[in-house]
Amino acid sequence: MDAPKEIFLKDYKSPDYYFDTVDLRFSLGEEKTIVASKITVFPRVEGSSAPLVLDGVDLKLISIKVDGKELKEGDYHLDSRHLTLPSPPQGKFTLEIDTEIQPQNNTSLEGLYKSSGNFCTQCEAEGFRKITFYQDRPDIMAKYTCRIEADKLLYPVLLSNGNLIEQGTFEGGKHYAVWEDPFKKPCYLFALVAGQLESRDDTFVTRSGRKVALRIWTPAQDVPKTAHAMYSLKAAMKWDEDVFGLEYDLDLFNVVAVPDFNMGAMENKSLNIFNSKLVLASPETASDADYAAILGVIGHEYFHNWTGNRVTCRDWFQLSLKEGLTVFRDQEFSSDMGSRTVKRIADVSKLRNYQFPQDAGPMAHPVRPHSYIKMDNFYTVTVYEKGAEVVRMYKTLLGTQGFRKGMDLYFKRHDGQAVTCEDFFAAMKDANGVDFANFLLWYSQAGTPVVKVTSSYNAEAHTFSLKFSQEVPPTPGQPVKEPMFIPVAVGLLDSSGKDMILSSVYHNGTLQSVASNNQPVLSTVLRVTKKEEEFVFCDIFERPIPSLLRGYSAPVRLESDLSDSDLFFLLAHDSDEFNRWESGQVLARKLMLSLVADFQQSKPLTLNPKFVQGLKSILCDPSLDKEFIAKAITLPGEGEIMDMMEVADPDAVHAVRTFIRKELASQLKSEFLSTVENNRSSEEYVFDHPNMSGRALKNTALAYLGSLEDTEITELALHEYKTATNMTDQFAALSAISQKPGKTRDDVLADFYTKWQHNYLVVNKWFALQAMSNIPGNVENVRKLLNHPAFDLRNPNKVYSLIGGFCGSPVNFHAKDGSGYKFLGEIVLQLDKLNPQVASRMVSAFSRWRRFDESRQTLAKQQLETIMSANGLSENVFEIALKSLA
Numbered sequence: 001m002d003a004p005k006e007i008f009l010k011d012y013k014s015p016d017y018y019f020d021t022v023d024l025r026f027s028l029g030e031e032k033t034i035v036a037s038k039i040t041v042f043p044r045v046e047g048s049s050a051p052l053v054l055d056g057v058d059l060k061l062i063s064i065k066v067d068g069k070e071l072k073e074g075d076y077h078l079d080s081r082h083l084t085l086p087s088p089p090q091g092k093f094t095l096e097i098d099t100e101i102q103p104q105n106n107t108s109l110e111g112l113y114k115s116s117g118n119f120c121t122q123c124e125a126e127g128f129r130k131i132t133f134y135q136d137r138p139d140i141m142a143k144y145t146c147r148i149e150a151d152k153l154l155y156p157v158l159l160s161n162g163n164l165i166e167q168g169t170f171e172g173g174k175h176y177a178v179w180e181d182p183f184k185k186p187c188y189l190f191a192l193v194a195g196q197l198e199s200r201d202d203t204f205v206t207r208s209g210r211k212v213a214l215r216i217w218t219p220a221q222d223v224p225k226t227a228h229a230m231y232s233l234k235a236a237m238k239w240d241e242d243v244f245g246l247e248y249d250l251d252l253f254n255v256v257a258v259p260d261f262n263m264g265a266m267e268n269k270s271l272n273i274f275n276s277k278l279v280l281a282s283p284e285t286a287s288d289a290d291y292a293a294i295l296g297v298i299g300h301e302y303f304h305n306w307t308g309n310r311v312t313c314r315d316w317f318q319l320s321l322k323e324g325l326t327v328f329r330d331q332e333f334s335s336d337m338g339s340r341t342v343k344r345i346a347d348v349s350k351l352r353n354y355q356f357p358q359d360a361g362p363m364a365h366p367v368r369p370h371s372y373i374k375m376d377n378f379y380t381v382t383v384y385e386k387g388a389e390v391v392r393m394y395k396t397l398l399g400t401q402g403f404r405k406g407m408d409l410y411f412k413r414h415d416g417q418a419v420t421c422e423d424f425f426a427a428m429k430d431a432n433g434v435d436f437a438n439f440l441l442w443y444s445q446a447g448t449p450v451v452k453v454t455s456s457y458n459a460e461a462h463t464f465s466l467k468f469s470q471e472v473p474p475t476p477g478q479p480v481k482e483p484m485f486i487p488v489a490v491g492l493l494d495s496s497g498k499d500m501i502l503s504s505v506y507h508n509g510t511l512q513s514v515a516s517n518n519q520p521v522l523s524t525v526l527r528v529t530k531k532e533e534e535f536v537f538c539d540i541f542e543r544p545i546p547s548l549l550r551g552y553s554a555p556v557r558l559e560s561d562l563s564d565s566d567l568f569f570l571l572a573h574d575s576d577e578f579n580r581w582e583s584g585q586v587l588a589r590k591l592m593l594s595l596v597a598d599f600q601q602s603k604p605l606t607l608n609p610k611f612v613q614g615l616k617s618i619l620c621d622p623s624l625d626k627e628f629i630a631k632a633i634t635l636p637g638e639g640e641i642m643d644m645m646e647v648a649d650p651d652a653v654h655a656v657r658t659f660i661r662k663e664l665a666s667q668l669k670s671e672f673l674s675t676v677e678n679n680r681s682s683e684e685y686v687f688d689h690p691n692m693s694g695r696a697l698k699n700t701a702l703a704y705l706g707s708l709e710d711t712e713i714t715e716l717a718l719h720e721y722k723t724a725t726n727m728t729d730q731f732a733a734l735s736a737i738s739q740k741p742g743k744t745r746d747d748v749l750a751d752f753y754t755k756w757q758h759n760y761l762v763v764n765k766w767f768a769l770q771a772m773s774n775i776p777g778n779v780e781n782v783r784k785l786l787n788h789p790a791f792d793l794r795n796p797n798k799v800y801s802l803i804g805g806f807c808g809s810p811v812n813f814h815a816k817d818g819s820g821y822k823f824l825g826e827i828v829l830q831l832d833k834l835n836p837q838v839a840s841r842m843v844s845a846f847s848r849w850r851r852f853d854e855s856r857q858t859l860a861k862q863q864l865e866t867i868m869s870a871n872g873l874s875e876n877v878f879e880i881a882l883k884s885l886a
């Protein structure tokens with residue numbers, strides 16, 4: 001293998017050649033597959049004589065023709081990654097290449113591969129080069145036709161992008177289909193599926209009257225489980241019309257569910273391919289969280305048709321142009337379909353628990369990275385989730401209508417093009433004629449800004465001042481940062497807990513009115529752009545309690561001078577529901593950190609009664625949304641707390657979180673019991689907010705109760721387990737029971753497996769639950785499960801459940817004796833031989849090793865070094881291990 005090469009954004013060059021049309025012919029076989037391509041090529045600059053360099057990996061070249069004439073060895077150059085024509089003809093020409101590939105041996109699940117006997121593809125980011133020689137980069141956009149030929153019995157269904165224009169059968173049991181995609185596309189959106197599949201069919205009539213056939217394909221026995229995915233698809237199509245005026249543009253939309261898939265799903269033009277986990281659901285087998293994820297991801301991939309496909313990325317550094325924007329769109333869609341506040345809380349939690357640690361570690365990178373070795377390593381929470389926060393800030397600054405104007409202009413300017421993040425920025429700016437100052441820094445500076453706020457009230461002048469300072473921490477390659485443009489949404493509460501009416505703000509030597517035409521203004525967005533900056537609210541007639549960063553208006557760490565009693569006040573009264581939750585979280589984080597210090601000094605732990613009281617009043621407030629209550633009484637995760645410590649101490653954090661949970665459970669036992677009693681599910685499962693809220697609250701209460709050593713509770717949990725009529729409740733009861741080691745736990749886990757052994761998606765939940773267990777020495781159990789007949793290292797979902805689940809459990813993964821690290825080190829090397837993308841995701845669990853004490857550091861570092869020294873390491877794992885050790 002050649003030495004891994006780092007690729008830089010600053011080195012981007014337009015291609016020397018473009019492709020106009022691409023005709024592909026696949027002959028699918030058991031031993032080998034033949035791919036014949038015919039491409040019309042033209043130079044970017046008339047008369048150019050630059051070499052044409054095609055990407056190609058793991059391909060066997062059979063023949064190559066230029067304008068119908070076969071090339072001989074010496075007319076071209078072939079190495080392990082490229083096929084080069086040193087002097088192609090001038091002007092337009094046709095290039096025909098035949099290649100042989102072996103999808104049946106492709107365990108990387110990238111390119112063309114087999115999943116459960118069916119053929120399928122995954123080309124993003126750079127998988128097309130494993131199918132045929134091509135300029136595998138997104139700024140090459142061409143019109144495709146695709147002819148697929150295969151055995152008719154084994155592969156009765158043959159699908160590709162666009163419209164089916166021809167099909168037929170041969171003697172000898174073969175058949176074929178020809179697909180034509182009328183839209184130009186980059187090769188990463190190419191897809192092919194061939195196999196034994198059946199579909200759920202429906203139709204959607206677009207608002208201009210186009211009748212679209214919708215088909216969701218799975219193996220026959222799973223078709224009944226696609227109803228929710230179909231519902232989600234139709235809802236997404238309608239939503240995009242209503243909210244963004246965007247219609248679907250073809251007469252057919254296919255979704256295929258496959259059990260072996262590296263990620264969630266893929267937005268190939270008119271042929272979305274999904275991990276079956278994100279399509280298949282029935283009340284008995286899928287939880288509310290699964291239903292919500294399906295809604296969000298079906299929406300996400302559908303929304304890509306405009307944000308990603310019609311307008312795509314110039315190069316992979318621009319990934320967030322489509323992903324940040326499309327995540328933002330799917331978040332908004334899910335909000336509109338359920339509860340906006342609850343969705344916002346879930347998204348911010350995800351950002352804090354996963355993106356903040358990434359942004360503070362060795363893999364920290366900007367929303368638009370400056371360089372990569374392997375692009376697959378940059379499908380990250382930073383590009384996706386922080387990228388979505390960046391898009392959200394445009395909307396916060398411009399308002400709903402201004403944002404829509406920007407989107408409209410973006411499509412008007414760039415439909416059919418491959419563009420950059422600046423193009424998106426320019427559309428937002430030009431459509432609204434506004435000054436965005438240094439907003440673009442959000443794309444280029446990594447690290448989570450720390451924003452400090454201090455407040456003061458002047459009773460004589462009736463003014464209230466907020467002084468901001470900001471600091472962006474250094475990240476790899478970026479030691480010094482500039483101040484960012486941070487929109488801070490603010491409201492001020494009076495002593496009765498109501499929002500004060502805001503009139504004007506004094507800032508930068510001028511008085512700015514915040515009043516609007518006829519509505520009283522209760523919340524305003526301050527534009528913080530400097531290292532230090534003051535805003536003074538005028539006409540404030542009593543000392544207010546400020547509600548800061550409402551709705552989490554910017555992805556920053558906010559440190560305010562609010563006292564505990566201010567926070568309790570906001571928890572009880574803030575009209576911004578997100579900030580009510582947030583105040584509770586700030587209090588909980590403070591409490592947990594101080595108890596961690598006590599624990600480390602071997603002081604006895606005691607729980608502040610005000611905290612218990614605060615949670616109790618939330619738990620027992622009938623006016624609150626039940627899912628909101630469930631979120632508000634849930635403590636910040638162990639990862640979040642470890643991330644706030646100088647030296648992360650997993651044992652102390654776990655001990656403290658367990659202590660608080662138990663203490664709350666015993667002090668609020670009767671409240672939790674009646675919460676369970678009063679929120680049992682109705683017989684029939686309904687996926688809507690009121691029903692899901694009830695289940696969420698009941699199961700959160702049950703989880704608290706499960707932390708008690710109490711036979712009455714064990715009986716209750718067993719009863720819930722046995723009487724559950726849906727997976728949400730059944731799994732919640734199983735989880736409550738499995739908190740404590742013992743015979744009951746073993747019996748119920750065994751019972752659950754027996755019940756569900758024929759459903760691999762449910763079995764994965766069973767793997768994950770055991771893998772994440774905090775039971776001491778759990779690594780041994782996880783090692784045993786590796787040999788369980790239902791486990792398979794080749795299937796990414798199983799790896800994510802068992803290995804990923806284990807690495808997400810701080811106590812056992814970070815076990816002092818290094819047993820968790822050793823386990824992961826071994827697995828990464830085994831996995832890397834099979835599937836580098838999956839191995840690379842797993843090795844990332846080591847990347848924060850420097851956050852721990854010295855003895856853990858030594859143990860984790862040893863594993864990383866062993867991995868680095870392995871022979872034939874993939875570029876994927878190499879990049880993560882290298883950067884982690886740097």
Ligand code: ARG
Pocket residue numbers: 124125263265266267300301323376379
């Ligand atoms: N574009 C896909 C999405 O909808 C994800 C593709 C991920 N590819 C990868 N190599 N990790 O988000």
Ligand code: ZN
Pocket residue numbers: 300304322323326
């Ligand atoms: Zn996406």
